Amino acid sequence: MTKQPILEAEHLCIDYRLGNQWVNAIRDVSLTIGAGEIHGLVGESGSGKSTLALALMRYLAPNARVSQGDIRLDGVSLLSKSRPEMERIWGRDLCLVPQDPLAALNPAYTVGEQIAEVTRQHQGLSKSEAWSGAVAMLEKVRISDAKAVAQKYPHQLSGGMQQRVVIAMALNTRPRLLILDEPTTALDVTTQAVILDLFRELLHEHQAAALYVSHDLGVIREMCQRMTVLYCGEVMASAPVAGVYQRPIHPYTIGLLASIPRVEIGASNTRLPTIPGTAPSLAQRGQGCVFAPRCPVALDRCYTEKPELETIIHERMVKCHRWGEIDARTLPVDYKDFLAESKEPFFNAKRQSGTEAKQDVPEETPEYVLKAQRVSKTFGGRSLLKRLLMQPDSRVQAVKDVSVNVRRYSTLGLVGESGSGKTTLARCIVGLETADEGRMTLLDAALPPALTDRPAALKREIQMVFQNPSDTLNPYQTIGQMLRRTLERLGAASSPGNVEKRIAELLAAVRLSDDYVNRFPNELSGGEKQRVALARAFAASPALVVADEPTSALDVSVQAVILNLLKDLRAREGASYLFISHDLRAVSYLADWLIVMYQGQIMEEGTTEHVYSIPSHPYTEALISAIPSTDPLEQNKHIRLIAEPNQSTERSGCPFAGRCPRQIGRICEDEAPPWREAGDDHRIRCHIPLDELKKLQSNGTPVQAALDKVVPA
């Protein structure tokens, strides 16, 4: 039982130099990881989780230092090692699997070379031995045709393949400890599910210890045995995973888990509980509990006296003064939606601009804000330069004959993996791309495909919100200036007095106080920036807001705030949404109607409830199954899409064929599947009849993976 743990960190403190003083970033963190154990490290951005993870490898930024504590690998302290000694440990005993594999691979060398150089360095293998070792490793991470893949350059591989390469690189030397730094964050859910399986299996096989850093509580639950929750550089709780999800004790953990939307919710009038406020910066941390300013059950004592990390039972540790009451269930920790509490009167520009008639449309009439019929968009073609360079024809039909209708005051959710064409479709609607074919109408007026052909009045009615608000906010304008410009540009306010009034109302609508008018974007947090972006999108009271992954770059607790806001704004401004996301949980929270896209085509559409319940299209089924769940009662599901999407343009059959776990034979490849009506306009496009699909899906038999190994696209 008392086996030597592989990694031990004891009372680790890490400081940063800011100007000419040292600021304490990581405070008194202890953790141990045993052989074969995967330890989860959870935290939101700014919690210091990546700093800590790299520090455990004894890799610190030049302006950082370990001011206290110790790190031991197999009982030997790493802090006393010299740089050349560390170089012998890195890559051999202690390996990193980085967050963004493409950025972590050198673009100038083949992936085979980059794997082989590790064993050449550490095991003194010859060039050819190391190379064949690299190829063997690639086979081990289930890449078929590993020989060919080894010769490729990183940019030639898909995201999933790049991630496999990096895993192969890390496991090449049979390390003692792996640090996995958000290794699947950049991947599609379906690819993530496959990679997670691979991790679990390989880590088990190698009996390596691992630290799995992630902001995704679902992934942590699926991967780890133990987890540590980090907040503001301090450990809030550390415990076996099962217990945490069943009965979280620390208020922060409770809040995090509560703010994740669940696929099951569906009902559109619920609201997500949110954690109020934002995490303090390192320099602002007070005397007491770091979480106190945001904690719903904080006492006066919490502000003055720092709680100890106490062991409750069975390796379960928590840092909270009130854990006893929470554990005994005498103290409920309830997070309300803190935004809902502030009820400012809401300004409605529709009334002002004299278009209020829109709001009086009776609910029954099936009225559409947007109708897009048979939209197609093809990219590429062979430019002169490409023809000169003899590059192959790279045309990709991103959107293929797609029709979507957005009902008034509702949200259309558009889901699919990357490459499904969902973003292209949205951009065609907004006019950022010009559709090649198709007819669009907005509020019954014809909407020309090219932005330049659209009358200003129509442009005003469609606004877009992007994934990364920092890219769209001008850093040199204050929030006030920016909103003013937008209002003036769109001609949304008649007099200067009105402009100021509208700005105040917009800020109130996104729950930002008045003084934000004078702030610059770089003074805001990611969530606040996104709120400003929302205020801007709603400035001219558009009829349709197209939101492209608006919460994907945000932390869970911030995501909940934005999702709630989106819901409020829709109700009060009378707008409709086209909500695009790869996150089915976020979509299900907001959307009434869902469209599932695969390689430019619609596979299934229907109300959110219908799409999430059986029968589902096999692709939808796989997407839902791939979501790592935080629900302790939920079984792990077993549908894995191992093959990679096939991007070839000329296919007559079902686009999902070749990857579909329920494929029934040649017919899938040769013939386009028919639309099958499941009632209430719920439609599924598949060769399998609906009742059969229902039978297959209800008895929950695990499906055969379509292919054993992944074939490079």
Place this chain on the structure above:
Amino acid sequence: MTGYIIRRVLLLGLTLLVTSALVFALTQIVPGDVARLILGRDASPEQIATFKAQFGLDVSPPQQYVNWLGRFIVGDWGRSFTGGNLPVRPLVLERLGNSMRLALMTLLLSVPLAVFLGMIAALRENTWIDGLVSIGSLAVVGLPEFVTALVLINGLALGVRELGLPSTSMVPNNTLEDWVRQLILPALTATFVLLGYIARLTRAGVLEELKKPYVRMATLKGLPRRVVIVKHVLRNALLPTITVIAISFGWLIGGLVVIETVFNYPGLGSLLVEAVKQKNLFLMQAIVMLVVTIYALANLAADLLYGVLNPRIRLG
């Protein structure tokens, strides 16, 4: 790939055509009669007529151009108006050879040193070494060439005497040793001009690459610092430098007027200036054609090399 090269060469042909027409047009526009310029004010009308007839200047300007072009293409580059009316081609080609030698020598001296200095400055960012390299290279770039040249001549004067290096060249003999001796001072001067430029570029390139996650990854793979820098960082950091070296090559061939003059080095640049002064049309044309061609070929070579070294371009 071959298609690409062929197109680039065709493009070069077009450039040459346009340039030559331009040069020709300019000589027509600039006031002053060639014959009078060369023969002097007192030349009689008969002398001028003979001169014009001898060089084919007695037809209309467009006709003159077409005639020149036709002969140029078949290899008859015409004769110089002055200096015993020697044929242009051997004269220019000899000067080109000299310029090439000087250019290559300069690159050989400057590129490795500049890359080294730039790399050191980047690795020691914000230390005194970095400061020294940065300020030093700025200062050298700002200095006019003749100043550098004079400083070198005077500064090294003593050493020059002892080594037997001439500070003013004579007509070069053809032994290798002579070449090295006569090349070093002008090449050093040109090196100083280029050095700062390339070093700063390298420094910026290395700094940019060092920030990228693959460098951290390479370090955490346990590769020694030397391997990380030389194999991983430099390989990517030097890509932009290649283009600059190609451009510099063009400048070294046709633009070293001052250095060639100061050191009395018989290169192409000073010959061009001479030709312009004399309105020595055929000579001028031939030199311009050569310089443009070399400039374009150096650029093509840089682009190809860039492609070879950068798989993202080579393999789409």
